[in-house]
Structures are given as C-alpha cells and as structure tokens.
Amino acid sequence: MKELRPAAVRELLTHLERLPGIGPRSAGRLVEHLLTCAPDEPARLGEALVTLRERVRLCSTCFLLTEEDPCPVCSDPERDRSTILVVESPTTAWPVEATGEYNGLYHALLGHLSPLHGVGPEDLTIDQLLQRARGEGVREVILATNPTVEGETTALYIARRLEPLGLTVSRPASGIPVGGEVSAVDQVTLAQALQLRRRV
C-alpha cells in the first residue's frame, strides 16, 4: 500500500480537517475543487484568510465582529439605545439585523453556559452585559440565546442577574417556522407554539 496523496495535499488536508463541519470526505472534495478551479482562486482565498485575522476583531462594547472599535452599531447615533439584544455568537446578529425589524443595540455573549464543558458565567461577557444594562436609558434586554438546553439555561441565569435592575427582559417566541409544516415540528416547539397562539 502506497501513500498516494502528495505531501502538499496531505498538508492542506490536515488544515482543512481541523475546520468545523469538514470531515475527510468533504476535505477531499475541497482539495479536488481547489485543484481544478480558477488558478488564482486558492491564493485569493488564502489572502482573505490572512486579512480576516489582521483586520477583524471584537467590538469592546458589544463583542460583535468589527474592523473599527467601537463597531458601526455601537457608534451609530441613529440606533435605539434603550434596547440590547443578546446573542450567543457574534454572527447571530447578522440574520437578526437582516430582518430589518430591529434597530437597537446588540451584545454577543461569546458562547453559552455549559458546566459540563467548564464554561461558567466568567467565561462569557455577562458582566459586561450587566454593566451596559445598568447604563442610562436602557429599558429592555432581549435574550436571543438559542432555544436549546444551554441557551435556555444561559437566558435564565442572565434574567435572574438582570432582575434587580427592573428592566423588561424578554425572549423571542418559539414556534412553527414560517413556510414549515406543523407535522414536521418537534413536540416541545409545537407545545410552545400552542401556548403562544394568537387570535386571527
């Protein structure tokens, strides 16, 4: 049995397989694509990778990804400073913003509470959130952590810590995804959707 994979392929494969969601088979397919795509494409992807790490950092206020600190949201005088929407991961703010329904501020926790993995409150940006919530004019904190066990736990923990401040603390509704099928929705979501039913 011979090693058929050239050294440069093996080197790239070890890097690719470290990426989340990429197993040996998809890494192989990526290598094939990268060998057959436009000749300058891999180099341009390589440059974009280096630039990313050089330019992008976390906003020191809200922890969204940004090239300037404070980020464009935190420094925008047009945003509604009375509301802070809390997400687990900075990139979750992107689809929220894309709805066009939200004009307040954001706060990324950089994860969720997970005692099993040794992630406690001090590993997230919860203290920074509390400090912001104590600031002038803040009236509502929307806890848009994921509706998973960890996300719910994190939301509950933060809600309890926000309690003394007397703010409105809310959570987005869970329910049947628009365009989805009732029969395809899990029991827990369906139960939530029924509890949150609205008159038509």
Added chain:
Amino acid sequence: MKELRPAAVRELLTHLERLPGIGPRSAGRLVEHLLTCAPDEPARLGEALVTLRERVRLCSTCFLLTEEDPCPVCSDPERDRSTILVVESPTTAWPVEATGEYNGLYHALLGHLSPLHGVGPEDLTIDQLLQRARGEGVREVILATNPTVEGETTALYIARRLEPLGLTVSRPASGIPVGGEVSAVDQVTLAQALQLRRRV
C-alpha cells in the same frame, strides 16, 4: 438595516461560499472558527492553499494527483503493470489504495460521461486509457466508476471501446455495505447483492 459583516468577513465569505458543499451557514461557522482558533492557523491554511496549486499536478500517464511526473505509482517497478483500475476522480484512488488489496496501476478519467452537461468522451481521459490498455502486458481493466447512472454509462462505453483488445474488463461488485443493515439498503443494490450471492 445595517451591514453588520465587516468587509474582510464579506470578502472571505464570498470565497468560502464558492467552495463545494459550503453554504452561507457553514461559511459563517467557518469564519467564526477562523477568528477564534490559534492565531497562526488561518495563515498556515492560506499557505497550504497556495502551495497546493504550485506543487500538485496530474500525472501525465494516469492522471492521479502528484508532485512528480510520472507519479509514484506509475514509476514504481514493484507495481503489477498488467492491471489498470479506472476511477472517475483522482482522489478515489486513495481509498482504493488504502484497502491494501490492490497493487496494479490506476487511471483517472477526470469525470464521467454526461451528455446533459455537455461532457463527452473527448472531455475525459478515455483515449489515453485506450492507448495504455493497448500497451504491452496489460491483461485486465477494472472499471471502478461510481455505481450511478453516469458512472455505469461511462463504464459501459469504455467496456465497449476496450472490447476489440480482448482484455478482461471487470467492475467491482455492488452490494450491502459491510457493517450496514440489509433493511437500509436501496432496492437496486439489494437486487444486485442477491444476484451476486455467494455460498457460505
């Protein structure tokens, strides 16, 4: 609604989303990983991408990926030169070789026949295969194209063109994957597995 994704992130996302099997969501997850992993990792991945394109090419005889031409298999005096195993894609030779069951030569077609997508015999390395098959000492050609409509068509086409040479032309068996469940196998595969049944 604001553009929350920094320019360097958008640039990387456009490159990532061009890769096969990577949609907007997995691209987002990759960006997050690349921003939080070891600081030198993205640059090392970038280098590996550039090196790949500089060093790796196709063997001019068998069209496997290689850094030297002819490739290590074609130039190895220990390989059995009487057998050529034909694969659609160069990387498919890797798992075949990893079985340790095969010691012959390879030939990558660089695709399969697909009239709908305008891929005819002249777009593959079929002529080169025929030329090799005519060479001295070749006795068997194993057509290990995928057991898909396109792969079967390609195998049939090549088998017909090889016919005048009087070689053994074979195809790997289709059947129930080892470790799989009989009930999980599709009808066509199951029918093949039954036809190819062996006495125990």
